[in-house]
Amino acid sequence: MIKHFFDEILTPNGWRQNQLLDIAENGEILAARDGAAHEADIVHHGFAVPGMANVHSHAFQRAMAGLAEMAGPSADSFWSWRQVMYRFLSAITPDQLEAIASQLYLEMLKSGFTSVGEFHYLHHDRDGAAYADPSEMSGRIIAAAKETGIGLTLLPVLYRYGGFGGEPPQEHQRRFIMEGENFLNLVERLQEACKSEPSCIVGVAPHSLRAVDPTLLRDLIAQVPADMPCHIHIAEQQKEVADCVEWSGLRPVDWLFENVAVDERWCLVHATHIKESGRKSIAQSGAVVGLCPITEANLGDGVFPASVFLKDGGRIALGSDSNIYISLAEEVRMLEYGQRLTHESRNVLGNETNSTGMQIYSKAFLGGHQALGRPGEPGLQVGSRANFVVLDKNHPALIGKSARKILDSWLFAGDNTVVKDVAVDGKLVIRDRHHLEEEAITHRFRRVMKELAAGY
Ligand SMILES: [Zn+2]
Incomplete structure (x- = not known):
């Protein structure tokens, strides 16, 4: 089990401050509760929304x-x-x-x-x-x-x-x-x-x-x-x-x-x-x-x-x-x-x-x-799969805004760079805007595009 801490998190019942999610090996959320950053294995300074x-x-x-x-x-x-x-x-x-x-x-x-x-x-x-x-x-x-x-x-x-x-x-x-x-x-x-x-x-x-x-x-x-x-x-x-x-x-x-x-x-x-x-x-x-x-x-x-x-x-x-x-x-x-x-x-x-x-x-x-018939109940709550996106609270589009303005600020005034961390089924696949396999994936894509785009 891994404990994640978030400054704010969007749950099915609205925004909650200073939240801990306990996430099982299989990606299920076992507990969602008030907590502090020092209790967590991984700390996300930002706003978490469901993926x-x-x-x-x-x-x-x-x-x-x-x-x-x-x-x-x-x-x-x-x-x-x-x-x-x-x-x-x-x-x-x-x-x-x-x-x-x-x-x-x-x-x-x-x-x-x-x-x-x-x-x-x-x-x-x-x-x-x-x-x-x-x-x-x-x-x-x-x-x-x-x-x-x-x-x-x-x-x-x-x-x-x-x-x-x-x-x-x-x-x-x-x-x-x-x-x-x-x-x-x-x-x-x-x-x-x-x-x-x-x-x-x-x-x-x-x-x-x-x-x-x-x-x-x-x-x-x-x-x-x-x-x-x-x-x-x-x-x-x-x-x-x-x-x-x-x-x-x-x-x-x-x-x-x-x-x-x-x-x-x-x-x-x-x-x-x-x-x-x-x-x-x-x-x-x-x-x-x-x-x-x-x-x-x-x-x-x-x-x-x-x-x-x-x-x-x-x-x-x-x-x-x-x-x-x-x-x-x-x-x-x-x-x-x-x-x-x-x-x-x-x-x-x-x-x-x-x-x-x-x-x-x-x-x-x-x-x-x-x-898409995705498994589990939707949303960030106990029993659901931990699919979340952490928005960077220090991004220029978000600075100083309260939680209830965060989605509008990202969606109408921001872009992909607002997205900082992403987890799928509890596994962090994007961390600080970077994927672990990113260089290899993009290198392969570059080679393929040189083959396919020639002649257009
Ligand atoms: Zn289509």
């Missing part, structure tokens, strides 16, 4: 950040970005994927994320053939999570078709196309691989309504455990909505609720373009909407109706999706600023009880914990 889940990531896309910012001859859209992405992913090897994912997860930890939902669809070799070990690429994601120490919810993706109505896949989708049976075998293999990794959980991710057909989707849901996290991209783009209406007569979210029992295990990623009926269905179901504000802005997706969705009692979480930029603070800021620009108003997602930073952080923290 956030990043519910939506495509690791390999971190390596193409900055390579798709050139306008084409006609109106640029998500679909032109997707062409660059397809070209990029056609080259990546297993070693390269692991190097990229390690660097990415390191950056996530340093920005305050303590777990990640990896929406992983790069299953096959470059020619589209299955690897001798079908879990080759997934294994590289697990290895990167293990090396960096981030909590992983691995979401292998079922991608079978090229468009609504069972359209055949396109040539450049060959690295991720799978039949239902092969996919279920992969899920089983991954469950086996994660058995010995306490921070690894396996879920499933039907890629989108355009990539599976109704039978495949229903079969998948029926054949995996009922509590397994289930994530899907939905209603991200107007074209996707129009194609779905043309195919089925329904908008994507309405179609999903008509055809599948959506409940708390579901994470609907984006859900940007929804009408009132879809919005109310999601809120009532207890499913989480996985918002990716920086990526949604970068891709020109649109703005999710977050303020009215929260008023309906809806649940949200945050994801970094394309990984164009890694910053927990910036994701929160972009979410709120999108609402301010839309509504021409301030503090749109806050309320009279909670400041805006506190409100978004608390909602996204609880939603993220649920969506």
Whole structure:
């Protein structure tokens, strides 16, 4: 057991001063109590907050950040970005994927994320053939999570078709196309691989309504455990909505609720373009909407109706999706600023009880914990896993501020350098802004980027 001391800590019941956490070998919080620094094994002079889940990531896309910012001859859209992405992913090897994912997860930890939902669809070799070990690429994601120490919810993706109505896949989708049976075998293999990794959980991710057909989707849901996290991209783009209406007569979210029992295990990623009926269905179901504000802005997706969705009692979480930029603070800021620009108003997602930073952080923290199926009760309390982020009280953005202004000061006026120490399952993975394996991880990433970014 290790005793950690904090100047201030954010518990489910609010901020507490001069706190000790007794943390077991397995990462569980055994006791949370008043105390003094001299009683502790490790002293954190700062403000501890619960570590956030990043519910939506495509690791390999971190390596193409900055390579798709050139306008084409006609109106640029998500679909032109997707062409660059397809070209990029056609080259990546297993070693390269692991190097990229390690660097990415390191950056996530340093920005305050303590777990990640990896929406992983790069299953096959470059020619589209299955690897001798079908879990080759997934294994590289697990290895990167293990090396960096981030909590992983691995979401292998079922991608079978090229468009609504069972359209055949396109040539450049060959690295991720799978039949239902092969996919279920992969899920089983991954469950086996994660058995010995306490921070690894396996879920499933039907890629989108355009990539599976109704039978495949229903079969998948029926054949995996009922509590397994289930994530899907939905209603991200107007074209996707129009194609779905043309195919089925329904908008994507309405179609999903008509055809599948959506409940708390579901994470609907984006859900940007929804009408009132879809919005109310999601809120009532207890499913989480996985918002990716920086990526949604970068891709020109649109703005999710977050303020009215929260008023309906809806649940949200945050994801970094394309990984164009890694910053927990910036994701929160972009979410709120999108609402301010839309509504021409301030503090749109806050309320009279909670400041805006506190409100978004608390909602996204609880939603993220649920969506990734992370173990234990959420929050820094007895019986929970010790996932915490210590904010540096001597950082210029925080100096002199009281605890109730700390989250707003970090999220609206600070950046990743506010994050000083980070623990996952009780293990300090970032100490004084540094990861023990940082030099080796970044050295490998540098070599891979020189190979991959050449020619762009
Ligand atoms: Zn995505």
